[in-house]
Structure formats: structure tokens, C-alpha cells
Amino acid sequence: MNNHSTVRPGVIEGFFGRSWSWQNRKDYAEFLASSGYGYYIYAPKSDAHLRKHWRTPWPKATLAELHKLRDHYRQQQVAFGLGLSPYEIYLDSSADKYAQLRKKIDETNRLQPDILCLLFDDMRGDFPQLAQAQRNLIHFTAEHSNARQIIFCPTYYSFDPVLEKVFGNRPTDYWEALGRDIDPHIDIFWTGPKVCSEEYTRTHLQDVNSLLRRKVFLWDNYPVNDGAVKSKLLQLRAFGHTHSQLAELVSGHAVNPMNQPWLSRLPLLTLPRAYRENQNYNPDQAFIDSCYQLCEAPLARCLIEDIGLLQNNGLDKLDPEQRKTLRGKYAVFDNNPYAREIIDWLNDEYQFDPSCLTE
Secondary structure, X not given: OOHHHOOOOEEEEOOOOOOOOHXXXXXXXXXXXXXXXXXXXXXXXXXXXXXXXXXXXXXXXXXXXXXXXXXXXXXXXXXXXXXXXXXXXXXOOOOOHHHHHHHHHHHHHOOOOOEEEXXXXXXXXXXXXXXXXXXXXXHHHHHHOOOOEEEEEOOOXXXXXXXXXXXXXXXXXXXXXXXXXXXXXXXXXXXXXXXXXXXXXXXXXXXXXXXXXXXXXXXXXXOOOOOOOHHHOOOOOOOOHHXXXXXXXXXXXXXXXXXXXXXXXXXXXXXXXXXXXXXXXXXXXXXXXXXXXXXXXXXXXXXXXXHHHHHHHOHHHOOHHHHHHHHHHHHOOOOOHHHHHHHHHHOOOOOOOOOOOOO
């Protein structure tokens, strides 16, 4: 095995809007195991007990589902992770914030996750001592968590100016301070030059690795489609060619999928292939192969034929007659989950969640 196969990607369920079902999440264990993925991280924005209501314990029913989910991933030898977003805790001046965080970490410890992420994305960051406050919180988390891997997501996780536009001005030397002060054994998420980056150049990643004093852990916002624009698209194509050149430049690679769990499998199937094939990777062929591998041949042909309408044009550019034609075309695949998600999308059942602010 060459060194281009050493990065084993994973999935982070980290999007806004319509959530996956517990059954969807369970089904992904087998898919990830068979497709070359190494882990799944539960971090849906819809779980308020991970975000704005993080101080409130999970309901017993949710906790029971999480225990079952963890066990199922373990059975498939896929690592199980959690993404905790203690919302703007670094702006909290109360003396008991660390006691509250310890209580939440203890709750996650009962699930014995392989990975624990401390996520400060999508929240205000114009705070002069932001880097120091977040450093203290991530070190406290690492000290008290029983997870074997800790990953930190900064508030400013890209050079994309939209982050400062939405979440306030980034403090001076924020990234330099994180790189200098955070334990080098702790991974740091990074989405690339943009929040939703189409490609990752060697120069960009080398610059960021130097800035943060470690190889970044890529949070890949493809094929996620929870934004105002992308919620109107089905992002089904294979990962681009630069994804085949990342192995030496990143410490890990987590993919944020679409709200549509079945259709997300089409692009997801291609990422481990990109790592395996390196220079020989062909995204166009990978997309075609993915369609035929996951779908019956007639449906695969339809997806390949309609990719321009589904991913380029999207809902805003489909007139009522085109929508009607597409509904009829995919309705013939009775109860096929891929076709069902296309029909639901055509029927506007995946509405944009305005909580998503970065598109």
C-alpha cells in the first residue's frame, strides 16, 4: 500500500435543516465500513443538546438511541464520534462555566466515544481573548474526556471573509495563537479557502499548516447542501481531482454530507477512491461508476443523464413542466430511496434553514 492510502476519511453529520433519521444513521455504518471510511461523528445542528441547550442533558430516549448507534458502529469497526458545540461559552463570565462543561463531558464519557469534537463554528467570535479562552476550553475538554482523539473547530475555520461578515471581526493573530498554544496532539478542523471549498491546493494547505503548526484536519463541506443557494441543488458529482492529492497535507478528512442521506452516498463513495488512485483518479468516471454501483442500471442512467438539471440548474432554474417531467421519471422507481429523495426535493420538502448563515 502506498502512502497515498494512509488517510482514511470519515463523515461528520454537521449540517443545518432536515435531519437524518436514527435508521439513516444506523444504515451508514455498513456503508462507511464497506466504502473505506473510518469514522462517523454525530454533530447535527438540529440537536440543541449539543449546541444552544448543551447544558441540558439529552432526553433518555435520545441517549438510548446514541448508545445503540455507538454499539452498531463498533460492530462494523467504524469509530464513533460526537461533536459538542457549547454555544458561546467563551463569552460566559460566570464562575461555573467549567463545572457545567465538565458535567457535559461526563455525559459524553458515558457514551465512550472514540472521537470528541469541540466545535466553535457558527457563533460570534469578535472577542479579544478568543484564542486564549478557546485554548483553555479545549485543553480542559481533552483533560476530562475519555475519547482517544480530540478535534477542535475554531470560530474562524477558513480564510473566507463571510465568517467575519457574519460572526464579527477575527481577533488579531487568532490563528497564530491557536497554533502556538494548543497542544499539538489536538487536531484542528479547517474547511479550506472557502467555507464550501471546491478544491484544496498544495500551497493553501501548506500555508495553513504552517499557520496552525500542524497538519489540518479537513472539514470538507462537499456535498453538504444546507445553505440558501445549495439547498436548491443536489450535489451528486464525484469529489474533484485535487482531493486525490491531499494525503501528505492533512491529518484527517471529514465529509459533511447532504440532508439527503441516500443521495449523499453517490459522491461519498468516490472520496476513498480518490485517495487510492491518486494521479489516476478520474472524477467523471468515478461519478458514473458510483451511480452504477449503488443504483439499478436504469436509475443510474437517469442520474447520469440528469446531473446537469439536478446539480447545475437546481430548483430555481427548473420550470413547473421540468419538475413534473422529473417527478414522473423518478416515480417509476417505486420506493427506491434514491429516487424518493429526488422526488421529495422536487416537492420542496428540504426547506432552507435560515440558521445557516455562511452562504
